[in-house]
Amino acid sequence: MAKDYKFEVGEKIYHQTCITCHGESGVTSEDLNFVVRPRNLSKTILTQEQTYEVIKEGGHYWGSYSDMMPAFKYVYDEYQLRAVAYYISLKFNKGLEKKAEELYAHSDKISKKQEPKMLKRGKKIYNRNCRWCHGLNAKGDGEATRNPDKSIFPYDLTRTLLTNKQMFLYAKYGGKFWGTDKDDMPSWSKKYDDFTLKSVIKYIDVTFRKDKKIKIKSNFKP
Secondary structure: OOOOHHHHHHHHHHHHHHHHHHHHOOOOOOOOOOOOOOOOOOOOOHHHHHHHHHHHOOOOOOOOOOOOOOOOOOOHHHHHHHHHHHHHHHHHOOHHHHHHHHHHOOOOOOOOOOOHHHHHHHHHHHHHHHHHOOOOOOOOOOOHHHOOOOOOOOOOOOOOOOOHHHHHHHHHHHHHOOOOOOOOOOOOOOOOHHHHHHHHHHHHHHHOOOOHOOOOOOOOOO
């Protein structure tokens, strides 16, 4: 069987650079005290291409409140960056896309009759629930972030590289389901139906994500 040199390069760099924070199994050690703990790489919703982008540009560039995940484009070349993303995807999260596709395929479809109602419904629910953390303009600077007693770190949704389908799955199942350590982002599936959650995502996309240049092509095509 031929050697997978790309995997080997990624594995070597992961063990040299990433393992300290992300752990040997893709899960951060409980002994490490982080303000924002790295995601569980075996659960992350990011595709291989998206993982590469985060490794390259850093988490803050793609909307993370924290800059704990630095930009490695100044350390490694293009092949090495892609090799690390390749290793992470195959080693820790090989079945991600199939899992995400199946979850989305089982969500309720939006009918032609429902479509005209989506923006109004989405705006209402965003302002009722999401604005408190993500802010008036979805910059991740809502009132909840100013509470010194409970630090939370919402994403700047104008910069997130998640697709609309991924954001829906994130909202429906919650951050814990997709590998976050904290439970600031709850699962909204018990409170809202799929139509409502998809409406919120459409409102966010149309209202706050106007700069289509920051969106990268995702492998996720359910």
